[in-house]
Amino acid sequence: MFRDAALVAGKDLRIEARSRVATNQVLPFALLVLILFAFALDADRGQLASVAAGMFWVTVLFSGLLAVQRSFAVEAGDDARDALRLSGLDGAGVFLGKAGAVAAQLLALEVVLAAGVIVLYDVDLTGVAFFALVCTLATVGIAASGTVYGAVAAGLRVRETLLPLLVLPVLAPVLLGAARASEAVLGTTSTTMADAWPWVRLLAVFSTIYVAFGIVAFGPLLEES
C-alpha cells in the first residue's frame, strides 16, 4: 500500500514539477487572495493583523480546492484514470499517494503564504514549531477529504462547481480549528496556547477520520464512475 502510495505521489509531484501549474498559477493565486483581502478590509494594518490567521486559512482552503481539482484534472486526460484503474495499484495506495502529493504542495504553499502574511499583514510568528504542527495536521485533513470528494466529482461535467459545495462544508471544522489554533502564534488576538491545544486535537481527529475514510472508500470510488 505504501509503495503504491509513494509511486502515485511521485508521479503527481513529478507532473507538477514539470508542468509548473502549481508554482505558476496556484501560488500566485494564493498571494493574490492575500492582497485582495487587504483591499476588502481596507489595509488598516492593525485590522489585518487581527484577522491574519483566518485569512491565511481561507486562502489555504481555496488554494487546496485548486490543488485537488488539478490533481484529478491530470487523471482526466488521455484516459489516465482508466490506466490507473488497470495498473493494479491498491485503491488505498492511490488515495494516500494523491492525498500525499496534494498535501506536499499545500505545505509548500503554506510556507510561502506564511511569509506573505508576515510581510504584508505585519504580524509576528511567535511559535514556529507549533504553527508547523497546526499546518501539518490541517493540511492532512484538507488533502484527505479533498481527495475523497475530488474522486467523487472527477469526470463529471459539473465538477468545478460541485467540488466546492461538497468540500467546503466538510472542511468547516478544519477552518475553525486551524484558524483558532494559529491565532495563538500568529497575529494580535488574545488566544492563548491553552486555548489552542484543544483545536490541535480536533484537527488530529478530523485528519484521522478522513484518512481512514479515504483508505476504505477510495477503491470503490475509483472503480466505478
Added chain:
Amino acid sequence: MTTTGSRVLGWSAAVSLALTAWMALVASPADAVQGDAVRLLYLHVPTAWLAMYLSFGVTTLASVLYLWKRTRSQFWDLVAGASAEIGVVFLGLTLVIGSIWGRPIWGVWWTWDARLTSTAVLFVLYLGYLAIRRVPAEPHVRGRRAAIVALAAFVDVPVVHMAVDWWRTLHQEASVLDERRLGDPQITGVMLFTLLLAVLAFTLLYFWLLVHRYRLARVEEEAEARRLEEALVERRAEGVEAVPEVSTT
C-alpha cells in the same frame, strides 16, 4: 407499502397536524415571557427533529445498507435520496422558523450560537449530497457515489458539532442567549402535550412523504428507462429508413 396503508398514514398525519394546529394556535396559552412567539416552537422543534434525526438518520442507515453487499438494492438508494430531500426541506424550514422566532425573542435574525451554526453547516452538507444525486449517471454508479458522500457527510457531523461548540464556548458570547433560551425549561401541561403531539404529527408526515417520494423516485427511474428504450427503438428505425437513401446516392 400498500395504497391503503399509505392512505391510513396520510390521514392520520393530516388529522394529527390539524389537531396540532388547533392546540398550538388556540388551546395552548401564550408564554409568560415569549408571548405568542412561543407558538412557533410547536413547529420549530418537530421540524428540527424530523430533519436532523429522522431524515438524515434514515439516509445514513439506507446508505450503509446500500453499500453493504448483502443488502444492496436500488430500494435503499432511492430511500436514502428521498429521505435526504425531505430532510433538507424541513431543515430549511427549521432555520427559517427559528429565525422568525429569534427576531422578537433575541432581537436578531441570526446569532452565531453553536447550535445554529452547526445546523447551517449540516444544511449545506446535505445540499451537497442532493447536488451529487442530481448528476446524471448509471443507477449503480450514482447509488454508490451518493452513499459514499452521505457517509462522508455523516462522519463530519460530530466533528462540526464539536468544533462549533468549542468555538462559541471559548468566546463566551452565546451563553447569555443560551441561558435565555434554556431559561424556560419548565414546559408542562398543555404546552408539553402540544409539543409532543406536534412531534408525533410530523413523524407521521415524514413517513407519509417518504413513501410518496420513494414511489415517485421509482416511477421516475422507470420512466427514464422506458424513454431510453423508446429512443433506442426510434434511432434503429431511423437507421433502417436511412439505408435506402444512402444506397441511391
